[in-house]
Amino acid sequence: MEPSNTVAFPATEALSTVTPLWADVIPITGEPALADITESAIATVTSAAEQSFVCVNVKSPRLCVLIHITDNMGGLAPKASEKTKKNRVSVPGRLVWLAAVPCLAVATWGTLRLASADSLFRENTLDSVREAVRLDPGNAAYRELLAEHLAEGGLSPNEELRAAVSLSPLDSHYWIRLGFQAEADGDYGIAEHDLMEAAKIDRTFGPRWALMNYYFRRGRQEQFWIWTRSSLEMSYGDLTNMFRLCWIMTQDESLIRRIMPARREILTQYLAFLTTNGHLDTAGPVALQTAELADSGDLPVLLNYCDRSGTKNNSAAWAVWNALCRRKLLPFRALNPATGNVVTNGEFAEDPIQQGFDWRMPSVEGA
Numbered sequence: 001m002e003p004s005n006t007v008a009f010p011a012t013e014a015l016s017t018v019t020p021l022w023a024d025v026i027p028i029t030g031e032p033a034l035a036d037i038t039e040s041a042i043a044t045v046t047s048a049a050e051q052s053f054v055c056v057n058v059k060s061p062r063l064c065v066l067i068h069i070t071d072n073m074g075g076l077a078p079k080a081s082e083k084t085k086k087n088r089v090s091v092p093g094r095l096v097w098l099a100a101v102p103c104l105a106v107a108t109w110g111t112l113r114l115a116s117a118d119s120l121f122r123e124n125t126l127d128s129v130r131e132a133v134r135l136d137p138g139n140a141a142y143r144e145l146l147a148e149h150l151a152e153g154g155l156s157p158n159e160e161l162r163a164a165v166s167l168s169p170l171d172s173h174y175w176i177r178l179g180f181q182a183e184a185d186g187d188y189g190i191a192e193h194d195l196m197e198a199a200k201i202d203r204t205f206g207p208r209w210a211l212m213n214y215y216f217r218r219g220r221q222e223q224f225w226i227w228t229r230s231s232l233e234m235s236y237g238d239l240t241n242m243f244r245l246c247w248i249m250t251q252d253e254s255l256i257r258r259i260m261p262a263r264r265e266i267l268t269q270y271l272a273f274l275t276t277n278g279h280l281d282t283a284g285p286v287a288l289q290t291a292e293l294a295d296s297g298d299l300p301v302l303l304n305y306c307d308r309s310g311t312k313n314n315s316a317a318w319a320v321w322n323a324l325c326r327r328k329l330l331p332f333r334a335l336n337p338a339t340g341n342v343v344t345n346g347e348f349a350e351d352p353i354q355q356g357f358d359w360r361m362p363s364v365e366g367a
Contacts, residue, residue: 121145126153133160140168144177157181172202176210183214205234209242216245224249229259232266239266243273253282260286264293272301280309284316291323299329306356321356332358 117135120128121142126149133142143164147157161181164174179194195214198207208231215224228246235242246256253274260270267290274283287305294302302324306317322334331350335341335357344357352359 117142125149138167140164140171140174143167144174147177147181151181158185170201172198172204172207175201176207179210179214183217188218203234205231205236208234212242212245216249221249225255225259229261232259232261232263235266239269240273243270244277247277247279253279257286262289262293264290264295264298267293268298268301271305275301275305275308280305283309284319287316287320288323291320291327294324294327294329296329299324303353303355318357330356 113135117132117139120132120135121139123129124145126146129142129146129149133139133146136142140163143160147160147164150160151157158178158181161174161178165178168174175194175198179191179198182188182194183191191214195207195211199211208227212224212227212231215221215227228242231242232239243256250256260266267286271283271286271290274280274286283305287302287309290298291302302320306321309317318335321330324330325332325334330353332344333341335344344359348359
C-alpha cells in the first residue's frame, strides 16, 4: 500500500492537469500524487495499482467521487458515483447555467428597481416622484404626476408632459393634459392642436368634452355647439354640467334642443334639468318628446313635470299625461275635454298615484 497522500497509476498512463467541476476536488498535477490536499477537503485516499481509478473521500455533501483515468482525455476526468449520478449536471448544462446567472441577476435587479419606483410613486411627493422617474424614466404616469407636482410648485411642467405624450402617444389623457397646459400658458393654437390630437386617437366622450370646454372658454360658439352635440352623442352619467354650459352660452332653448340627440336617457336628464333649474316654461316640447320615448323608469321625471307645470302650462302637461296613458305607462284613460272626459280614475278602479292629474288624497290628522 502506498502512503496515504500518494496514488499509484499504471505506468503507461500519461497524466495531465485536470480541473474538476466539483468545488471540493483538488486539481491533480502531472505527478502521480495529489497536490495541496487540505484537511477540510479530503480525508483519505486509497488506490489500487491494477485499476485505473482512485476513490477520494470528501468531507462534504458530495460524498465520494471517482477520479477515472481515460485514454482519450490523456488525464483525469471526474466521474460521479452511482449515488450522486442523478444529481450530476453535464458540462454543457453547467455552461448554460453559468451563462444564465448574469441574465437572472439583471432581471432580479430590474424587478427590484421597478418595485422601488412604484413604491416611491405611491408616496406622491415631489422628491419621491422625481426619484421614481429616475428609476423608471419610461413610465408615462410617473412623468405626468411629476408634472403636476412641478406645476403646484410654480415650476414649468411642460418637459414632463411632453415626455409623457412621447412615451404614450396613443393615450388621449396625456394629450388633453398637455393641451390644457398650453392654454394656461396662452398658447391657444398649440392647445387646440393637442386637444384635436386627443380626439383623433380617442373617439370616446373624454376628448370631445375637453374640446367643448375649450371652445366655451374661448367663446367660439360655432365650434362649441359642434363639439357639444358630438359630446352628447357619446355621453353617459350625469350631464348636468353640460346642460349648464349650454344655458350659459345661450338662453335660446330651441337652439339647445336642436343639438340634443333623440336619446331617451339624455332627454330625460335634460327635462329634469329644465324642471328644477327655472326653465319650466320652455320645457313643454322636451317633455312631450321624452314622454313618447319613455319607459317606466322615466315616470318620476315626467310626473314631476306634470305636477310643476299643471298650473302654468296646462295644455303641455295634459299632452304629456295623455301620452303616458296612451302608451300604457299609466293605467288610466287619456283625458279629452272635447268629449267630457276630464276626470282621471273617476271610479277609483286603480289606487290613486297622487301625481299629475290623478286624485290627491289629503291626510287627515288623527284619522
